[in-house]
Amino acid sequence: AQKVTQAQTEISVVEKEDVTLDCVYETRDTTYYLFWYKQPPSGELVFLIRRNSFDEQNEISGRYSWNFQKSTSSFNFTITASQVVDSAVYFCALSDYYGGSQGNLIFGKGTKLSVKP
Protein backbone atom coordinates (compact mmCIF):
# COMPACT_ATOMS: atom_id res chain seq x y z
CA ALA A 1 0.00 0.00 0.00
CA GLN A 2 1.10 3.54 -0.61
CA LYS A 3 1.67 5.83 2.32
CA VAL A 4 3.16 9.25 2.99
CA THR A 5 4.41 10.20 6.44
CA GLN A 6 5.13 13.73 7.57
CA ALA A 7 6.31 13.18 11.10
CA GLN A 8 6.50 16.86 11.98
CA THR A 9 3.03 18.09 12.83
CA GLU A 10 4.06 21.66 13.60
CA ILE A 11 7.27 23.62 13.32
CA SER A 12 7.93 27.11 14.57
CA VAL A 13 10.96 29.14 13.52
CA VAL A 14 12.11 32.71 13.64
CA GLU A 15 12.41 34.65 10.42
CA LYS A 16 15.65 34.06 8.47
CA GLU A 17 16.17 30.63 9.96
CA ASP A 18 16.48 27.67 7.61
CA VAL A 19 13.89 24.94 8.06
CA THR A 20 13.53 21.43 6.64
CA LEU A 21 10.22 19.64 6.30
CA ASP A 22 10.50 15.87 6.24
CA CYS A 23 8.58 13.50 4.01
CA VAL A 24 8.93 9.72 3.98
CA TYR A 25 6.94 7.60 1.56
CA GLU A 26 6.13 3.95 1.02
CA THR A 27 5.28 2.38 -2.30
CA ARG A 28 5.81 -0.93 -4.04
CA ASP A 29 5.84 0.77 -7.42
CA THR A 30 9.18 1.20 -9.09
CA THR A 31 7.97 4.29 -10.89
CA TYR A 32 6.07 7.03 -9.13
CA TYR A 33 5.71 10.78 -8.64
CA LEU A 34 6.22 12.90 -5.56
CA PHE A 35 4.79 16.34 -4.91
CA TRP A 36 4.87 19.19 -2.46
CA TYR A 37 1.93 21.55 -1.99
CA LYS A 38 1.60 24.67 0.14
CA GLN A 39 -1.65 25.66 1.83
CA PRO A 40 -1.56 29.23 3.12
CA PRO A 41 -4.19 30.48 5.59
CA SER A 42 -6.44 31.40 2.67
CA GLY A 43 -7.00 27.67 2.15
CA GLU A 44 -6.12 27.02 -1.48
CA LEU A 45 -3.45 24.39 -2.08
CA VAL A 46 -0.65 25.67 -4.25
CA PHE A 47 1.50 23.28 -6.25
CA LEU A 48 5.23 23.66 -5.54
CA ILE A 49 7.07 20.80 -7.20
CA ARG A 50 6.71 17.45 -8.95
CA ARG A 51 9.50 14.87 -9.03
CA ASN A 52 9.45 11.51 -10.79
CA SER A 53 11.23 8.51 -9.36
CA PHE A 54 13.75 8.40 -12.21
CA ASP A 55 15.15 11.77 -11.34
CA GLU A 56 17.09 11.91 -8.10
CA GLN A 57 18.67 15.26 -8.77
CA ASN A 58 18.08 17.79 -6.06
CA GLU A 59 16.24 20.88 -7.12
CA ILE A 60 16.54 24.48 -6.06
CA SER A 61 14.06 27.23 -6.76
CA GLY A 62 14.97 30.48 -5.08
CA ARG A 63 14.83 29.90 -1.34
CA TYR A 64 13.25 26.47 -1.79
CA SER A 65 15.15 23.25 -2.31
CA TRP A 66 14.19 19.59 -2.41
CA ASN A 67 16.27 16.56 -1.55
CA PHE A 68 15.02 13.30 -3.06
CA GLN A 69 16.69 10.10 -1.82
CA LYS A 70 15.28 6.81 -3.07
CA SER A 71 17.55 4.84 -0.77
CA THR A 72 15.75 6.23 2.27
CA SER A 73 12.38 6.84 0.55
CA SER A 74 12.51 10.47 1.49
CA PHE A 75 11.66 13.70 -0.28
CA ASN A 76 12.54 16.53 2.07
CA PHE A 77 11.84 20.21 1.53
CA THR A 78 14.10 23.00 2.81
CA ILE A 79 13.28 26.67 3.02
CA THR A 80 16.34 28.86 3.35
CA ALA A 81 16.12 32.20 5.15
CA SER A 82 12.47 31.70 6.02
CA GLN A 83 10.02 34.57 5.83
CA VAL A 84 6.69 35.25 7.51
CA VAL A 85 4.94 34.64 4.18
CA ASP A 86 6.20 31.05 4.28
CA SER A 87 3.81 30.36 7.15
CA ALA A 88 1.46 27.69 5.85
CA VAL A 89 0.65 24.02 5.99
CA TYR A 90 2.83 22.00 3.66
CA PHE A 91 1.74 18.70 2.21
CA CYS A 92 3.84 15.99 0.62
CA ALA A 93 2.02 13.65 -1.77
CA LEU A 94 2.70 10.49 -3.77
CA SER A 95 1.16 9.14 -6.95
CA ASP A 96 1.78 5.98 -8.88
CA TYR A 97 3.07 6.30 -12.40
CA TYR A 98 0.74 4.21 -14.47
CA GLY A 99 -2.56 5.45 -13.23
CA GLY A 100 -5.32 3.00 -13.74
CA SER A 101 -6.49 5.27 -11.00
CA GLN A 102 -5.69 8.22 -13.27
CA GLY A 103 -3.06 9.54 -10.94
CA ASN A 104 -4.65 9.78 -7.56
CA LEU A 105 -2.57 11.50 -4.95
CA ILE A 106 -1.87 10.06 -1.53
CA PHE A 107 -1.27 12.96 0.84
CA GLY A 108 0.64 13.13 4.06
CA LYS A 109 -1.10 14.75 7.00
CA GLY A 110 0.77 17.98 6.54
CA THR A 111 3.27 20.04 8.50
CA LYS A 112 2.19 23.41 9.83
CA LEU A 113 5.03 25.90 9.58
CA SER A 114 4.90 29.12 11.58
CA VAL A 115 7.53 31.73 10.86
CA LYS A 116 7.68 34.44 13.48
CA PRO A 117 9.13 37.89 12.83
Add this chain to the structure above:
Amino acid sequence: DVKVTQSSRYLVKRTGEKVFLECVQDMDHENMFWYRQDPGLGLRLIYFSYDVKMKEKGDIPEGYSVSREKKERFSLILESASTNQTSMYLCASSPYRGQEYYNEQFFGPGTRLTVL
Protein backbone atom coordinates in the same frame (compact mmCIF):
# COMPACT_ATOMS: atom_id res chain seq x y z
CA ASP B 1 -3.54 30.26 -15.37
CA VAL B 2 -5.61 27.29 -14.38
CA LYS B 3 -8.63 28.35 -12.45
CA VAL B 4 -10.70 26.06 -10.28
CA THR B 5 -13.66 27.71 -8.61
CA GLN B 6 -16.00 26.43 -5.96
CA SER B 7 -19.49 27.76 -5.51
CA SER B 8 -19.19 28.80 -1.87
CA ARG B 9 -16.37 29.51 0.57
CA TYR B 10 -18.58 28.97 3.59
CA LEU B 11 -21.79 27.01 3.89
CA VAL B 12 -24.01 26.22 6.86
CA LYS B 13 -26.64 23.49 6.55
CA ARG B 14 -28.88 21.51 8.84
CA THR B 15 -28.81 17.80 9.50
CA GLY B 16 -30.79 15.91 6.91
CA GLU B 17 -30.60 18.57 4.22
CA LYS B 18 -29.44 17.71 0.72
CA VAL B 19 -26.29 19.69 -0.05
CA PHE B 20 -24.71 20.45 -3.39
CA LEU B 21 -21.10 21.60 -3.69
CA GLU B 22 -20.17 22.81 -7.15
CA CYS B 23 -16.76 22.94 -8.76
CA VAL B 24 -15.88 24.42 -12.13
CA GLN B 25 -12.54 24.43 -13.95
CA ASP B 26 -11.72 26.47 -17.01
CA MET B 27 -8.75 24.60 -18.48
CA ASP B 28 -10.45 21.70 -20.22
CA HIS B 29 -9.01 19.17 -17.78
CA GLU B 30 -10.15 15.59 -18.06
CA ASN B 31 -9.71 14.65 -14.40
CA MET B 32 -11.56 16.16 -11.46
CA PHE B 33 -11.42 15.27 -7.78
CA TRP B 34 -13.21 15.93 -4.51
CA TYR B 35 -11.35 15.77 -1.21
CA ARG B 36 -12.23 16.54 2.34
CA GLN B 37 -9.69 17.96 4.73
CA ASP B 38 -9.88 17.47 8.47
CA PRO B 39 -7.38 18.45 11.17
CA GLY B 40 -4.88 15.70 11.81
CA LEU B 41 -6.16 13.60 8.90
CA GLY B 42 -4.85 15.51 5.92
CA LEU B 43 -6.68 15.29 2.61
CA ARG B 44 -8.79 12.27 1.86
CA LEU B 45 -10.20 11.49 -1.56
CA ILE B 46 -13.98 11.17 -1.74
CA TYR B 47 -14.64 10.70 -5.47
CA PHE B 48 -12.94 11.42 -8.73
CA SER B 49 -13.89 11.53 -12.37
CA TYR B 50 -11.72 11.08 -15.45
CA ASP B 51 -14.37 11.86 -18.02
CA VAL B 52 -17.85 13.21 -18.44
CA LYS B 53 -20.41 10.94 -16.78
CA MET B 54 -17.61 8.79 -15.35
CA LYS B 55 -16.97 8.54 -11.63
CA GLU B 56 -14.86 6.44 -9.33
CA LYS B 57 -14.99 6.04 -5.58
CA GLY B 58 -12.09 7.30 -3.57
CA ASP B 59 -11.16 6.36 -0.04
CA ILE B 60 -14.21 7.70 1.79
CA PRO B 61 -17.25 7.77 -0.55
CA GLU B 62 -19.87 6.81 2.04
CA GLY B 63 -22.55 9.44 2.42
CA TYR B 64 -21.57 11.22 -0.80
CA SER B 65 -22.38 11.06 -4.46
CA VAL B 66 -21.12 13.02 -7.46
CA SER B 67 -22.28 14.22 -10.82
CA ARG B 68 -20.32 15.16 -13.91
CA GLU B 69 -22.62 16.10 -16.74
CA LYS B 70 -20.20 18.53 -18.35
CA LYS B 71 -16.43 18.35 -18.60
CA GLU B 72 -15.83 21.56 -16.70
CA ARG B 73 -18.19 20.90 -13.79
CA PHE B 74 -17.99 18.34 -11.01
CA SER B 75 -20.59 18.36 -8.26
CA LEU B 76 -20.40 16.75 -4.85
CA ILE B 77 -23.73 15.82 -3.28
CA LEU B 78 -24.46 15.08 0.33
CA GLU B 79 -27.76 13.24 0.12
CA SER B 80 -28.63 13.76 3.78
CA ALA B 81 -26.09 15.90 5.57
CA SER B 82 -24.86 14.78 8.95
CA THR B 83 -22.76 16.54 11.57
CA ASN B 84 -19.77 14.29 10.86
CA GLN B 85 -19.65 15.75 7.37
CA THR B 86 -18.66 19.13 8.77
CA SER B 87 -15.34 19.70 7.04
CA MET B 88 -13.36 21.61 4.45
CA TYR B 89 -14.10 20.32 0.95
CA LEU B 90 -11.51 20.80 -1.79
CA CYS B 91 -12.00 20.32 -5.49
CA ALA B 92 -9.12 19.73 -7.88
CA SER B 93 -8.54 19.12 -11.56
CA SER B 94 -5.71 17.84 -13.69
CA PRO B 95 -5.11 17.19 -17.37
CA TYR B 96 -4.50 13.72 -18.71
CA ARG B 97 -1.61 13.44 -21.14
CA GLY B 98 -1.15 9.73 -21.28
CA GLN B 99 0.04 7.17 -18.83
CA GLU B 100 3.69 8.06 -19.20
CA TYR B 101 3.28 11.47 -17.72
CA TYR B 102 1.51 12.51 -14.59
CA ASN B 103 0.35 16.04 -14.04
CA GLU B 104 -0.11 17.95 -10.87
CA GLN B 105 -3.57 18.67 -9.57
CA PHE B 106 -4.81 22.23 -9.36
CA PHE B 107 -7.01 23.05 -6.41
CA GLY B 108 -9.91 25.36 -5.77
CA PRO B 109 -10.13 27.60 -2.70
CA GLY B 110 -12.24 25.14 -0.73
CA THR B 111 -15.69 25.18 0.83
CA ARG B 112 -15.93 25.09 4.58
CA LEU B 113 -19.16 23.25 5.33
CA THR B 114 -20.77 23.26 8.74
CA VAL B 115 -23.66 20.89 9.40
CA LEU B 116 -25.72 21.78 12.47
